[in-house]
Amino acid sequence: MRNLIFFIVTAVVTLLLLDVFLKGVKITPPILKYYHSEYGSLNRPDINYFKSTQGLYIGKTNYDGRFRESYPKRKKDGKTLRILLVGDSFVEGIDVFSRDHFAQYMEDTLRKILNTNVEILNFGRGNCILHASSYYFINYLEKEYDADLVLYFTEFRDILPVASYPSTSFKLNETGTNLVADYSWQKSAEYNLHRKLTSLPLLKYYEDIALCRLGYRAWSGIQTRGFLQLTLGKFYGTLATPDYTYAKYDVPISDLSKKIYDSVMTFNKGQIVFVVRNLPVDATVVKEYFQEKHYPFIDLNEALDKEIIRGTNINAYYFKATQSYGGHWNHAGHKAIGHFLAKKISDHIKEYNTPNYSHE
């Protein structure tokens, strides 16, 4: 009996010490995702986060689950230019520190050029493409936050007629005439597992335990690669190479996407400017649609020649540490994009509809 008590006490103390250590060195960040009853998957607010899959990120989400400074929802005065960034993981930008994010370069450069206070709020979220981000934008961001300018990032995945993200997204109603909310994410296996786990008293706070965080990631790894492949490696066989062809995006822009772009453009507090990304697939049909409808847009092709920063031979997508290509923008990429966007905005600021911002 005494031995059993010794064993239990030692095991608990060891686990506690390991927990403190693993969380202290940041390598077991909480699961970023949590589920909001209305919007579905969102970023967890106020958590320390660490990411090292391509570059390195150490930081914290703000009260809104976003990876940038927490500006108040209401703008201070009319002399402050407030820009909202909406988009996917490129906008979220957690492969570099916040100080190296393109928003920081934009803010610094615009402050100098316009000689005014500039606030850039980052609402980028990994994998959250147009169908879901627009629902969140129209139903939450537009109402809750003051903005003079919204840079709405869009790309090749946005043209498809279906959403594939576990958040409330837009879909077309049965007659195909109006946008309606799609709550199908509530049926997903991951959401239901999460709901079950958090409903159990002992597991309610599983997110705060390093071992559980690791366990969740291990479970995801097993789901992706399979238990036997992970365990037996080459003896089981080589892992199939994912299909990196983008043929399915060589299609016309969907009616759903057109409707969403049109709805986003009804934003009336300030100006919407779309920013079109060009890699891995140049969203030509999106640009054509914007031209046809006279929607203002910035084409990132002007800054990047595929993965190379124009006027240089620097690759904007290559991360030396992990030797990975084609993921997200690296430090040089963020810097180039930040300066490019700042220049574009300052060049056109007088043409934009910004009723709550006056630039003298």
Add this chain to the structure above:
Amino acid sequence: MLFNSLVFLVFLGVVLPVFYLLPQRFKKIFLLLASYVFYGYWDWRFCSLLLLSTVMDYYLGHAIYTETNEKKRKRLLHLSLLVNLTLLGFFKYFNFFVDSFAQVFGTQLDSVHLHVILPVGISFYTFQSLSYTFDLYRKKLEPAKSLLDYSVFVSFFPQLVAGPIEKAVHLLPQVEKIKMPDRQYLKEGVILITTGMFKKIIIGDTIGKYVDNVFAEPGNFSSGELICTLIMFAVQIYADFSGYSLIAKGCGKLLGVTLMDNFNQPYLASNITDFWRRWHISLSDWLKDYVYIWWLGGNRKGKFRTYLNLMATMLLGGLWHGANWTFVIWGGIHGAALAFHKFILGDKKVETRFTYKGPASLIKFVFNVFFTFLIVLFAWLFFRAADLKTATTVLSHIFDWTSSDLIGDFIIVTLLYFSVIIFLDAVEYYTNNHAYLLLLKPAIRYGILIPVWTIILVFMYTVGKPAPFIYFQF
């Protein structure tokens, strides 16, 4: 096959029971096969090189030992050296010398550049084979009794790819009389593997995420962040390599073989000579015995020559790590520090273990440990930097004295990693035992082992591709 991979645990789970169950006469053959499977898991073509090196050194060794004509013996020794070093040189240093030549003479020699893969562990098994030949030549050893014995000695999987570089005089007799491990060996084996896995997976691999990113683009980081990262690298390379050595030693124990200690709390060394008695002991022993003493004459040729010999040995040690000027500088810094220490030490004995003689002695010890660590840390900068340009970028940014918003995070992370590694070393230092967990009551020991293994296993499933050991590239 990487020690920190799940497939290795499966491999070990198959090899050990079969090894224990097989009759004595089949044990060595099985061990040889298992070692070749282990090695061939990377690339089966590497096995042919290992086989070639083994067969050649076995027969040359025999010839060297049995030949009575001194001139012929020397010629055979030179032949063995030539073949071994040519193989090593071809795979490891060819491009380095081509590049250096091109840089010095300002020419383009891209067409001469070879796209060859460095066979894993070639530096380790070449040096191990050479030790056999050298000892036979010096008649300090009798030739292996059979090609099988010698093949198992060279390819023994626990230490094949990253050491310890075992001398034949120590490992060969154990291989010849391979035995079933007793209970104590098994217990020690499990403890050593656990400590090694903890060091490698929980400390080395995770801290590497910081180090790799910062060293990839040091220009993006502030002075404080760079200093912290340099300390983190000191922790990483130690956790990584000593973790490997402990797993190797643990696996050896499970197969009834005692491998030499490769690390003995190096960051608690109170001077640079002491550091080299604690860091990568098998390589420093090899260099000391065969290069410094046997080849260069050690300290028998006067003081000045002693300093030169130390410098030459360490430069060679640096070059052993890889074909890069950064390794030469790293070796040079250590060589200069060792020579300087020898100079100030004179004929006094090197202090290797702290004995408490009052607070002053403790303060002196702490200061000496700190000062030694600073020298080692400075040298690590060159060791880690991919090239001289990266090393100078790190240095110049460190001396910019810039601050940043994340310096607090970097300091906390560095302190946590550093304290854990120093704590483990302090326990080892105090108990003078690598398998110190065996000193605890079984209930407490298992209370530590089970949670640690749980975390290790879960970690293994979280990383799709286990991080290779740093020393594999050498």
